[in-house]
Amino acid sequence: MKRNPRARILLACSVAVIAVGWYAAQTVRPPDCDVxxxxxxxxxxxxxxxxxxxxxxxxxxxxxxxDMVASGRCEPPAARWRHWLG
Incomplete structure (x- = not known):
């Protein structure tokens, strides 16, 4: 049985987009907040x-x-993609 190479490429791209989306949506601390x-x-x-x-x-x-978030010295955690935008 022969498989369509376009279907494999589409599947691989879909998996990559989902993985990057999942990674970008993870909640992380701001990178400039040293505790x-x-x-x-x-x-x-x-x-x-x-x-x-x-x-x-x-x-x-x-x-x-x-404690630093409560005192206003650090931002609360946010989605990783928000930090990418600066």
Missing amino acids: AFSAFSDADGQPLPENGEEVTWDELGERAYQ
Whole structure:
């Protein structure tokens, strides 16, 4: 059975457009918002518990970012394509 090469090209282009569209629609932080934070760590390099609860570096970073958004020093996350437009 012979397949139409145009159909394969159309399928490949469609998949590429969908993949780029999905990638562009992902929510990301603004690239110009640098968040710095610090915490005490244990001998293994993990942050010490806060108020008796274990925390991770990612959670601490997310909290610091949300604090900066709440104070107006950083923009909230937006679709990636919005950052491409400048």
